[in-house]
Amino acid sequence: MKIKTAFFSLIILFSSLSAYNQKVWPTQQGDLKIYPIQHASMVWEWNGLTIYIDPAGNPDSYNHFAAPDLVFITHSHGDHLSKTTLEGVNAEGVPLVVPQEVADKMDEKFKSDLTVLANGENSEIMEIEIECVPAYNYPATDESRHIKGVGNGYVLTLGGTRIYISGDTGNMPEMNEIENIDIAFLCMNLPYTMDVDDAAKATLIVQPKIIYPYHFRSQGGFSDLEKFKSLLAEENGEIEVRILDWYAQ
Numbered sequence: 477m478k479i480k481t482a483f484f485s486l487i488i489l490f491s492s493l494s495a496y497n498q499k500v501w502p503t504q505q506g507d508l509k510i511y512p513i514q515h516a517s518m519v520w521e522w523n524g525l526t527i528y529i530d531p532a533g534n535p536d537s538y539n540h541f542a543a544p545d546l547v548f549i550t551h552s553h554g555d556h557l558s559k560t561t562l563e564g565v566n567a568e569g570v571p572l573v574v575p576q577e578v579a580d581k582m583d584e585k586f587k588s589d590l591t592v593l594a595n596g597e598n599s600e601i602m603e604i605e606i607e608c609v610p611a612y613n614y615p616a617t618d619e620s621r622h623i624k625g626v627g628n629g630y631v632l633t634l635g636g637t638r639i640y641i642s643g644d645t646g647n648m649p650e651m652n653e654i655e656n657i658d659i660a661f662l663c664m665n666l667p668y669t670m671d672v673d674d675a676a677k678a679t680l681i682v683q684p685k686i687i688y689p690y691h692f693r694s695q696g697g698f699s700d701l702e703k704f705k706s707l708l709a710e711e712n713g714e715i716e717v718r719i720l721d722w723y724a725q
């Protein structure tokens with residue numbers, strides 16, 4: 477009986493270790509730790525910083541983490557920008573990296589420390605290199621839910637590791653210019669972003685070492701991640717797909 481208990485404890489230990497390994501990447505300045513919060517929202521810990529990406533949802537979901545040192549916001553839709561969440565996680569006075577349309581919607585108390593960047597602009601903050609890339613429904617029309625030039629995708633370099641955060645986008649031609657990526661977070665849901673076929677094509681263009689599908693809850697359920705994995709494996713078995721629990725809430 478005792479052996480059986482020890483055996484199951486070991487299994488639990490190994491599975492929690494492998495779940496942990498799915499969220500960690502070694503950079504030249506220590507481990508980057510990635511924690512999914514929900515849908516498109518995540519927290520990173522790196523180099524003594526706590527970085528929030530598109531924080532939305534219940535502020536209590538962030539209770540396990542320190543208040544943000546730095547926040548990135550891709551665009552103003554409610555699953556990416558939430559003033560209630562920003563207030564709840566004490567983001568006042570914290571540097572917020574945003575596109576202009578988000579800056580326009582922020583309350584005065586958040587306006588003191590905005591870094592407003594447009595597609596194609598670069599910056600550096602807290603030793604993080606920032607490149608802004610487009611994020612829009614392709615082909616671009618004025619009726620798109622995500623109009624070209626409004627939202628940002630971000631390519632961030634942390635300790636030599638290059639990470640692509642897609643924001644809400646289609647498989648746009650500019651994917652071809654997103655290069656040397658270690659880790660990619662790619663959106664996939666209809667009708668707002670990409671189906672899994674387009675997401676697989678985009679992944680094959682960007683060629684990250686690791687792809688984290690995110691933003692994959694659609695109106696009628698979830699995107700078919702097994703199909704995404706097999707589409708990718710047919711063409712390139714070397715890109716590692718890591719599926720985290722984005723919908724625990």
Ligand SMILES: [Zn+2]
Pocket residue numbers: 516553555556644668691
């Ligand atoms: Zn979205």
